[in-house]
Amino acid sequence: MTNQNEHEQDHPHQVPAAFKIQLPTPSTPIHSATVSAPTNIACIKYWGKASSHYNTPINDSLSLTLDQADLRAVTTASCCKCFTEDKLWLNGKEVQMNASTLKRFRACVDGIRALASDKVDDITHQIVVTRSEWETMPVHIASYNNFPTAAGLASSAAGYAALVASLVALYDAREEYPGQFSAIARQGSGSACRSLYGGFVAWRAGGEREDWSDSIAEPVVDEMHWEEIRAVILVVSNKEKETSSTKGMETSVTTSRLLEYRAKHVVPQRMKEIEKAIQEKDFESFGKVTMMDSNQFHATCLDTYPPIFYMNDVSKSVVTMVHVYNEWAEEIRAAYTFDAGPNAVLYTLEKYQVELLALVLRYYPEVGEGYVNNSELRKEAMEFALEAGLVEAVEKRCRVRDIGDVKMVYCTKGGPGPQTLGDQCSLFEFV
Numbered sequence: 476m477t478n479q480n481e482h483e484q485d486h487p488h489q490v491p492a493a494f495k496i497q498l499p500t501p502s503t504p505i506h507s508a509t510v511s512a513p514t515n516i517a518c519i520k521y522w523g524k525a526s527s528h529y530n531t532p533i534n535d536s537l538s539l540t541l542d543q544a545d546l547r548a549v550t551t552a553s554c555c556k557c558f559t560e561d562k563l564w565l566n567g568k569e570v571q572m573n574a575s576t577l578k579r580f581r582a583c584v585d586g587i588r589a590l591a592s593d594k595v596d597d598i599t600h601q602i603v604v605t606r607s608e609w610e611t612m613p614v615h616i617a618s619y620n621n622f623p624t625a626a627g628l629a630s631s632a633a634g635y636a637a638l639v640a641s642l643v644a645l646y647d648a649r650e651e652y653p654g655q656f657s658a659i660a661r662q663g664s665g666s667a668c669r670s671l672y673g674g675f676v677a678w679r680a681g682g683e684r685e686d687w688s689d690s691i692a693e694p695v696v697d698e699m700h701w702e703e704i705r706a707v708i709l710v711v712s713n714k715e716k717e718t719s720s721t722k723g724m725e726t727s728v729t730t731s732r733l734l735e736y737r738a739k740h741v742v743p744q745r746m747k748e749i750e751k752a753i754q755e756k757d758f759e760s761f762g763k764v765t766m767m768d769s770n771q772f773h774a775t776c777l778d779t780y781p782p783i784f785y786m787n788d789v790s791k792s793v794v795t796m797v798h799v800y801n802e803w804a805e806e807i808r809a810a811y812t813f814d815a816g817p818n819a820v821l822y823t824l825e826k827y828q829v830e831l832l833a834l835v836l837r838y839y840p841e842v843g844e845g846y847v848n849n850s851e852l853r854k855e856a857m858e859f860a861l862e863a864g865l866v867e868a869v870e871k872r873c874r875v876r877d878i879g880d881v882k883m884v885y886c887t888k889g890g891p892g893p894q895t896l897g898d899q900c901s902l903f904e905f906v
């Protein structure tokens with residue numbers, strides 16, 4: 476994790492007032508850390524657990540970490556002798572943890588606290604909290620997402636990565652082996668392990684070691700390697716999804732033979748192909764593997780009994796539009812991928828981003844102000860003259876959708892892993 480004041484200045488993380496938590500001023504010293512963490516969207520999907528206890532996957536997966544300037548979770552972790560119990564707030568409300576949330580929360584808090592260091596005063600160099608003393612102080616954790624929660628936009632990935640990163644900063648925790656923090660984050664939510672690094676990140680399934688300590692995330696290339704990669708996200712639904720990823724993959728593992736085949740015979744080859752494509756910045760291969768893997772993941776959902784439908788008619792219309800666009804261009808300029816929900820993530824290159832956005836704005840009309848998160852790009856796309864041949868090709872296969880079919884569009888790019896923020900960004904206010 477880096478401490479980048481520069482990054483903070485570029486993107487000031489002002490906490491919206493509704494997400495600030497007021498606490499009585501403590502009578503004993505309070506220790507705090509605030510971080511922001513990114514989402515990530517997988518090109519090779521994680522779907523299916525090998526061990527529910529350790530929360531480990533049946534196959535490797537690979538994703539791009541997205542820029543926190545656009546989508547982020549911000550988390551403050553505080554601890555104090557005067558707190559009476561551990562507590563968690565999400566988006567301004569205290570979370571009443573059920574058994575599943577509690578297990579995830581405990582795995583992260585206890586896992587990172589076990590790696591804590593002594594806290595040394597910057598000026599006097601005296602130890603102010605010993606490693607073992609941390610255990611005597613309950614933690615209060617507050618977090619918020621600046622994008623829809625539990626709607627299939629990887630909020631759990633950003634959320635648990637932020638939770639782990641805030642605890643690492645609070646306890647000045649040290650890894651005993653590379654990737655150990657990611658092994659802890661995956662116990663919060665599997666996809667969260669990949670959000671601890673920037674750029675393209677692989678999650679190696681592991682399983683050679685009995686305790687699954689080899690099921691860790693590993694950076695493939697950092698965000699500077701293929702700087703031209705862009706993501707255009709079409710928010711088709713901002714509501715909580717009906718079938719959570721955890722529940723969905725549980726049913727898929729027990730009922731889908733296709734999922735078993737995919738994990739054993741398809742993903743290993745695809746991981747090699749996509750890592751090579753990324754190393755060589757070969758968008759043609761990258762885009763094809765990404766689209767095929769999304770299609771196969773949704774095919775396993777259909778092969779699940781009873782079937783799970785994450786993509787809807789609007790999602791399918793985006794698939795058609797992207798294929799028509801690529802056929803017209805005679806190359807892959809955009810690649811779609813869908814997580815466990817109807818929202819489309821379109822990967823493209825910087826040079827095609829405005830053209831792609833112009834296409835999106837033509838067929839998915841704007842709901843109102845703020846429809847596109849980036850007003851400059853929106854303006855460029857509105858002024859962009861789509862080629863007549865492209866419009867003709869799309870019009871043969873797609874219709875202009877209704878206002879509201881797409882609720883919002885995020886334009887973003889690859890970005891770094893979690894960032895430490897200053898105390899002024901704390902979600903706690905002492906009154």
Ligand SMILES: Nc1ncnc2c1ncn2[C@@H]1O[C@H](COP(=O)(O)OP(=O)(O)OP(=O)(O)O)[C@@H](O)[C@H]1O
Pocket residue numbers: 548549565576618619620623624625626627628629630631632633634635637638666719720721814815816
């Ligand atoms: N900032 C956060 N801090 C802590 N926990 C969070 C945070 N954001 C989300 N979560 C947890 O993650 C859950 C949502 O996870 P879920 O997998 O259902 O949705 P998602 O991550 O948005 O979608 P997907 O993983 O399919 O892209 C929330 O109900 C909450 O328990």
Ligand SMILES: C[C@@](O)(CCOP(=O)(O)OP(=O)(O)O)CC(=O)O
Pocket residue numbers: 516517519520521522530536631632663664665666667720721722813814815
């Ligand atoms: C479709 C996915 O987004 C599934 C993500 O699942 P989660 O990581 O949310 O699942 P849990 O480990 O049960 O919390 C694919 C991916 O991100 O690789």
